[in-house]
Amino acid sequence: RGQGTLSVLIRRYGEGMKLVLSQDITERERADAMRRDFVANVSHEIRTPLTVLSGFIETMNSLPLTEVERRRVLTLMGQQTQRMQGLVSDLLTLAQLEGSPRPAPDRWVSLDTILARINSDALALSAGRHAIVVAQDTGAELAGIESELLSAAANLVTNAVRYTPSSGQIEVTWRRLADGAGELIVADTGPGISRDHLPRLTERFYRVDGSRSRETGGTGLGLSIVKHVVQRHGGELQIDSEVGKGSRFKLHFPPTRVRSCHETALGVEA
């Protein structure tokens, strides 16, 4: 097969075929390059904490440490281990998302349950450093998979808490649009993201500030998970941000995936 088959096909079907085939090959090369990049990134992300861990093990083996020093080293080792656990867990989430069928359009999930969970997670993570307001009693329901929707919302809120300096504000709101679509918005008063970075933000392992992201436990996979989830639910992720002012991440769901438990049989909100 391969080149031989290609040249026979090209002779038979001419230039048009050649164009289509070369597009196909370019597409495949692009996919191969992406896969190679991905593997290189994963290896790098795993190798770094492993190197740090083995350094600590050597230190503990070769140096007489005081109890305080020993505890400090163990805490740092714990952080590196957590970093790898986070990475593996995000990688598994991505693999599951890619391998599973699109969420059914008729399994309804309560948005208020999701909001209650992210509210308590955000409060715990922020530990009182931010002013956090999360919508409640929306009465809205989304068609889809609860664990995925929760993970998308939680990723956005975790980022907001991570990147917003102390005493900043984080607000999670829900609104229904005139056409029946629904939007879950996570807004913060953090550092914002410059325009040049926005288009690449949802790429796997893309970080605006690598060291800041790693320091705070980021894997660089969060927003690609969010985008995947919302797209599988027929929606899209929209990002608005202004440097120095803050960011707004919007999960937009189409009317077919949104309903309100207050809706009448006609599907119109009172």
Ligand code: ADP
């Ligand atoms: P990470 O695990 O690094 O947070 P994400 O995919 O969730 O990875 O986010 C990608 C990058 O986008 C982050 O590294 C960070 O630089 C930037 N980012 C995400 N959310 C925010 C936010 N709320 N405010 C400022 N920057 C953000």
